[in-house]
Amino acid sequence: RFDGVIWHREAAGQIGVGQNVLSMAAGPEDLAGVWVGTDRGLFRIPGPGALVDAPWLGARRILALASHAGLLWVGTDRGLAVFEPSAGIPIAQSSDGQPRGRVWSLKAAGSRLYAGIDRDVWWLEDKVWVRANDLGVLPAPATALDYRDESLWIGSDDGLVVWNTSTGEQRRYSFAAGDLPTGDRGERRVTAVSAVGPDTVWLTTPAGAVRLDLD
Secondary structure (H helix, E strand, C coil), X not given: CECCCXXXXXXXXXXXXXXXXXXXXXXXXXXXXXXXXECCEEEEECCCCCCCCCCECCCCCEEEEEEECCEEEEEECCEEEEECCXXXXXXXXXXXXXXXXXXXXXXXXXXXXXXXXXXXXXXXXCCEEEECHHHCCCCCCCCEEEEECCEEEEECCCEEEEEECCCCCEXXXXXXXXXXXXXXXXXXXXXXXXXXXXXXXXXXXXXXXXXXXXX
């Protein structure tokens, strides 16, 4: 936790030895705290210095988390779940036209919740799921999403797509060998995208962060 001056270690040792953190998100008002997704379930840190709550969905890899419409949305390797305050537990989500598959990424933006599911991008609005047909099937899973100035930024192992959700305009960039740093075992994956300008983006990879200037 960064307080504006220094970093503080927050209950990391309580999550479990050997567990890898895959996603994080602040919870909605009725599910306050920091939610942490790992390769062995979902945890909550209620507040600074607080103990970690017992895990949920312990048999699943929690690949993505997002707060949207007062709920905590949970993307797993077995599909999408939603944490409703009234239920007290994550439950499988069932909405009109809901897609099936591994949920790699989630991003809330206004009235929409965007999801990278396998090699497609979908959005949820007014309890109805819509596939982003303009994008087609992506060459690789959409492992990271960000939204800025009406554009959805989509990161994958293969490249980067910038899609203007209002006009439909697309910009596509491919990654060649050596463009991105690789992890200790040679893995090359975009784990997070953060657009800081119309032509500037930070990508997080297993080896660290890299800044791309696209102009």
